[in-house]
Amino acid sequence: MITSGTTGDRAFPAVNIHADLVITGGGLSGVCGAITAARQGLKVVLVQDRPVLGGNSSSEVRLWILGATSHMGNNNRWAREGGLVNEILVENTFRNPESNPVIFDMILLDKVTQEPNITLLLNTAVYAVEKKDEATIGALQAFCSQNQTTYTLTAPLFCDASGDGVVGFLAGAAFRMGAESSEEFGEKFAPSAAYGELLGHSLYFYSKDTSRPVKFIPPAFALKDITAIPRFKSFNAADFGCxxxxxxxxxxxxxxxDTEKIKWELWKVVYGVWNYIKNSGNFPEAETLTLEWVGMIPGKRESRRFEGDYMMVQQDIIEQRTHPDAVAFGGWSVDLHPADGVFSEKPGCNQWHSKGIYQIPYRSLYSRNIHNLFLGGRIISASHVAFASTRVMATAAYATQATAVAAAICKERQLLPAAVFNEGLVPLLQKRLQQTGQHIPGLALQDTDDLVQTANIAASSELVFTGFPGVTFVQPLQLSTAQLLPLPKGKIGPMVFHADAGEDTTLEVELRVTSRTGNHTPDITLEKQTIALHPGRNCVQLTFSATMDQVGYVFIIFQKNPLVQLHRTDKRVTGILSVFNSINRAVSNYGKQTPPEDIGMEAFEFWCPQRRPEGHNIDLKYENGIRLFQAENIRNGTDRPVSAPNAWVADWTDPAPQLTLRWDAPVTISHIDLFFDADYDHPMESVLMLHPETVMPFCVRNYRIKDATGAVLAEVTGNYHTHNHIPLTTPVTTDQLVLEVEHPSDKVPAAVFAVRCYNR
Incomplete structure (x- = not known):
């Protein structure tokens, strides 16, 4: 029996928790930041005001995770984010190919709870900030509605990944809302005068086919006049979710x-739309559909943006400006929406893409006036126009991973966030990020701690690409198609392809390259040829006079001609890809971007892959052989294709591919890092989309590592991850390591991006 004291004696239990880093917000950004920091050795408190993790990607909102890959609808090749973002998306694709949002919730929770350095507080909202002084946060006050407990959270460092910036706001951090004028930063896409209009919230619903008639009686608050929504004529009963x-x-x-007010308006719209679909008589296909789920909280796009020591602007994205403190990248379009949202006569979005991915500087990831506050998620330091790109979840989480590693450096050196930049520690930050798989465009890992850098490397074989082996098949040239090939510096060798024609016709072939190193937008045409084809099979040799100034990708473009069938192959190789000049309306890709002249955007064509099982390579022969798949690539510091494959690829016919590392004297190894190809080109949307495979076809599944005596140090079967971190129970001293791998299949040769060995 419990008896109570007087009313004045009652109080909620109070718990004090001290950590190295407190992260507020358990969306994807907070999750990736917390796990990254925990693995760097920090004690982390992750505070989430909802019952589940994931924020907009959770089952409460159900928005797919996207970033630079943009539904494979832009020219950002091999651009999926690395580190924890990649790990989570690869895990979800393996365990949840049906894209069930509830399973995704489980995966995030599983990832967080496996980290002993993380204290997770769900259903816990931060409501107050205690300051040590004007520029320093001392503690956060939070309350859990489920256990009626108040928490005092203290730490030397804090990260606000809450979306609305609750900690930054309460702490007095400088912030902005609404659009800046074009004059302030010289942004041509910004309005002539600053205004307060923002991107709105969205709320989704799911429908389900019950195979029997289902009636729907709308609530009284449902929107009655559906014609108030200009796009009502284009409603589709099959659409659901995001x-x-x-x-x-x-x-x-x-x-x-005004979020609650906005939510109610969105509920009115959702139930009004569903009432129209079910009861207007215009959608007979909806007779057996029922409303299975409606979001309870809206997905937010924009609110506060906080000011760091650098504010990203439109030019950073479109011009792909470089920064000495680059720690992450983005690649989503500049994606602004009309302020009136669903009630606007304007298109629902206005997306303008850059020609490639852009750098995100560290100086945008901490508050300029609250000295121990990192900025995570979508609230980083960016103008309204730049925010239109940086706001998407994969980009936001990727940047937050950088704050987590910076926090570890701050703890180790007893520093505040700005000091990492001001005291010249950005190279250390960049190095530690790259060691975790964080790709930073334009920057290769320089790692003197890696013992592989001093090893002699030999391989059982190295692919010299002369073409794809095996039988071919034909596909009509309904779309302009290009083979993306990496070529070395120097003269471009002759190529051979085969084409079938039903009658006499011509085929236009172009040789293109990109104007910027690291991009994959074919905006420079080196040569054009018109080839006469006769009925039947044609064996055609292409000879070009152009030369390559440096290693890079070329596009061998075959302009569309439905009378022609190109010979294709079902074989695939790391770093080789076919692309198509096609349309992807989901990301405002209509084959070519043609912006108005006065908004600061560029005109160019889109050449994008197709999702497997489509997107077959052209059966193109390169007679001189492409020698860019050497074993030396495993220590070049770039762990994905960029201007070259950056991978060791074994020969197709090698029955037992292996790498051998030899040192002139024995070395002591405590752990090994391997990086495989889990296909950075596939976007791996977390919900709604179905994926063609649970394991990417390029990924090495089975491998073993042996020392000089032949002792097996590690053996893995069924791998599907990019980064394999292998701690050795007992450090081994040896002058040789052998990595034995198996080909993923008879259609894809084995590939390894990196092998790194450490004694620490």
Missing amino acids: KLWWIEYGGRLDTVH
Whole structure:
């Protein structure tokens, strides 16, 4: 029996927790930041005001995770984010190929709870900040509604990944809401005068086919006049989930304090739309559909943006400006929406892409006036226009991973966030990020701690690409198609392809390259040829006079001609890809971007892959052989294709591919890192989309590592991850390591991006 004291004696239990880093916000950004920091040795408190992790990607909102890959609808090749973002998406694709949002919740929770350095507080909202002084946070006050407990969270460092910036706001951090004028930063896409309009919130619903008639009686608050939604004529009964991103509202309101009001308006729209679909008579196919789920909280796009020591602007994205403190990258379009959202006569979004991915500087990831506050997620230091790209979840989480590693450096050196830049520690930050698989465009890992850098490397074989082996098949040239090939510096060798024609016709072939190293936009045409084809099979040799100034990718473009069938192959190789000049309306890709002249965007064509099982390579022969798949690539510091494959690829016919590392004197190894090809080109959307495979076809599944005596140090079967971290129970001293791998299949030769060995 429990008896109570007087009313004045009652109080909620109070718990004090001290950590190295407190992260507020358990969306994808907070999750990736917390796990990254925990693995760097920090004690982390992760505070989430919802019952599940994931934020907009959770089952409460159900938005797919996207970033630079942009539904494979732009020219950003091999651009999926690395580190924890990649690890989570690869894990979800393996365990949850049906894209069930509830399973995704489970995967995030599983990842967080496996880290002993993380204290997770769910259903816990931060409501107050205690300051040590004007520029320093001392503690956060939080309350859990489920256990009626108050928490005091203390730490030397804090990271706000809450989306709305609750900690930054309460701490007095400088922030902005609404668009800046074009004059402030010289952004041509910004308005002539600053205004307060924002991107709105969205709320989704799911429908389900019950195979029997289902009636729907709408609530009294449902929107009655569906014609108030200009796009009502294009409603589709088959759409559900985040394909309904256009159900958006709130851009003219305060997207923080008016959120509940916005939610109610969105509920009115959702139930009004469903009533129209079910009861207007215009959708007979909806007779057996029922409303299975409606979001309870809206997905937020924009609210506060906080000021760091550098504010990203439109030019950073479109011009792909470089920064000495680059720690992450983005590649989503500049994606602004009309303030009236679903009630606007304008298109639901206005997306303008850059020609490639862009750098995100460290100086944008901490507050300029609250000295121990990192900025995570979508609240990083960016103008309204730049925010239109940096705001998407994979990009936001990728940047937050950088704050987590910076926090570890701050702890180790007793520093505050800005000091990492001001005291010249950015190279250390970049190095430690790259060691975890964080790709930073334009920067190769320089790692003197890696013992592989001093090893002699030999391989059982190295692919010299002369063409794809095996039988071919034909496909009509309904779309302009290109083979993307890496070529060495020097003269471009002759190539051979085969084409079938039903009658006499011509085929236009172009040789293109990109104007910027590291991009994959074919905006420079080196040569054009018109080839006469006769009925039947044609064996054609292409000879070009052009030369390569440096190692890079060329596009061998075959302009569309439905009378022609090109010979294709079902074989695939790391770093080799076919692309198509096609349309992807989901990301405003209509084959060519043609912006108005006065908005600061560039015109160019889109050449994008197709999702497997489509997207077959052209059966193109390169007679001189492409020798860019050497074993030396495993220590070149770039762990994905960029301007070259950057991988060791074994020969197709090698029955037992292996790498041998030999040192002139014995070395002591405590752990090994391997990086395999889990296909950085596949976007791996977390919900709604079905994926063609659970394991990427390029990924080495089975391998073993042996020392000089032949003792097996590690043996793995069924691998599907990019980064394999292998701690050795007992450090081994040896002058040789052998990595034995198996080909993933008879269609894909084995490939390894990196092998690294450490004694620490």
